[in-house]
Amino acid sequence: MGAAAIPDPLQSTIVRVSNFIGETTSVLRRTPGLLRALLIDLPDSWTDTTDVPTDGWRPHDVVGHLITGELTDWIERTQRILETGTAVPFDKFDRFAHAERDTDATLDELVEHFARLRAENLARLDELVSEQDLDRRGMHPTLGEVTLRELLATWAVHDLDHVSQIFAGMAGSHDAEVGPWKAYLGILLRREDPSAVAG
């Protein structure tokens, strides 16, 4: 009988070490490279259209909005939770701060600016937060009590939400060029009718 048949109490105890921060930053860390792969040197014919026809955002606006998040939201709110808990609500987030700030910047410049800020913020997050902090609570000005875990998950999903807007704007720029195939392309149909289903 080999040694393997003798139960080893150490090996049979499964230790599940939570790695929520590592798994969340795995997404956050990807966004700059993703935006570079998608946007740097992309011809203007793909970048001059908004995600939806009315009050939509061009890729330039979306990257500007992501920059605002890095400047004023995610790490500021992380620090607020760690320093004051629920006693002092978060500052409100200005969803349109990019409009005036980024007028003169090219899309490529915005992508590189975002990449620098994201790298700095992930380094700060690494210094500030460990798994034991994730259930600490803060006060959102309209949503009420939230946890640090929810804030970090939202940071990552917010990236995914807004990068999807860039895809919708890029697709929309070629709405006419696809001709009759539009009937099969949900990304185009939903720009005009959110409940449309591709054929």
Place this chain on the structure above:
Amino acid sequence: MGAAAIPDPLQSTIVRVSNFIGETTSVLRRTPGLLRALLIDLPDSWTDTTDVPTDGWRPHDVVGHLITGELTDWIERTQRILETGTAVPFDKFDRFAHAERDTDATLDELVEHFARLRAENLARLDELVSEQDLDRRGMHPTLGEVTLRELLATWAVHDLDHVSQIFAGMAGSHDAEVGPWKAYLGILLRREDPSAVAG
């Protein structure tokens, strides 16, 4: 008076050389790097969820479907247009061919397989097609007459459409983790109600 004041007939003639193929392949060329930046080594906690709750696709399905397009659709149809015009309709595209074919492949393997096929197909496209061919016509089995220009635009927008599905699935994997912030995240709200508007 400087030389600049003398109109130069050569300079005042604006020659617009069409570069539709270059601008379209600029997007097609980016998709492999984009999928690598997004998916390689991404923790399973982000990749095991479908884009919509019912009959949706996981990232594994989406990359498989993109592989099917490279194997049987875009270049095959390009050749059909060049060889037979509208005389022979395109073969139908099997939207579910990936389901059995890719069962044993990891997501990372699929991404690399797609990248190889895309590189080969862009090289073939470069040999096959020039700007003068773009108005040549083919016969789609259900949509009727289409142009080569429409086929190539659709190839690129089809990439954008399906990569967006990957984003929706990744976001959906953390639907619960964002807590009350879900009310602000359209990418999550639309998975359950396509016409939902984020607060």
